Amino acid sequence: MSLRINDVAPDFTAETTQGTIKFHDWIGDGWAVLFSHPKNFTPVCTTELGTMAGLEDDFKKRNVKIIGISVDPVSSHEKWQADIKTATGHTVHYPLIGDKDLHAAKLYEMLPAGAGESSEGRTPADNATVRSVYVIGPDKKIKLVLTYPMTTGRNFDEILRVIDSIQLTAKHQVATPANWKQGDDVIITAAVSNEDAVKRFGAYETVLPYLRKTKQPTA
Known part of the structure; x- marks a missing residue:
């Protein structure tokens, strides 16, 4: 396996x-x-x-x-x-x-x-x-x-980008969208309610009921 x-x-x-x-x-x-x-x-x-x-x-x-x-x-x-x-x-x-x-x-x-x-x-x-x-x-x-x-040949800039995403999403309840890079908006995960999203991230954008975007957390 x-x-x-x-x-x-x-x-x-x-x-x-x-x-x-x-x-x-x-x-x-x-x-x-x-x-x-x-x-x-x-x-x-x-x-x-x-x-x-x-x-x-x-x-x-x-x-x-x-x-x-x-x-x-x-x-x-x-x-x-x-x-x-x-x-x-x-x-x-x-x-x-x-x-x-x-x-x-x-x-x-x-x-x-x-x-x-x-x-x-x-x-x-x-x-x-x-x-x-x-x-x-x-x-x-x-x-x-x-x-x-x-x-x-491998693209090691992509490996760095992925590590940035993995480390960020391990710390905060967010995910990163396609082609994300440092400083771009992130996605709020489904595990976070709308009420908690405001407390955690402040303002956010609801693109679809299941797709909410916010600024990248920095803390």
């Missing part, structure tokens, strides 16, 4: 470019983004890792740690980091997990159980499904899963 939103993110122990980690302990009491790659030294992934390096401070402002995983050993990651710097101008300071035994990829159901137990000899096409992004909350539950094809 596939991992779903609100499932507990599988825990694991792995070697990374920054030493051995136990995933849940590494996350701590904040948020995390785990993003996976089918193979080192692939063009699209090279741009993605560099882009994430350039956005690391934006994630930190949101109390979010970032960590990459590739179906290759850590020793290969260390060599790949030089190429990432050359291609994007950004140095990767966040950890990269080495998944040479395919354990984490199978644990997160990006590869089938019968995929074998070694990354050696596998091509990017063999690992094409290892192209997912997981946003994980302080409760260690999965808040978002996105899976991309190999030929389409």
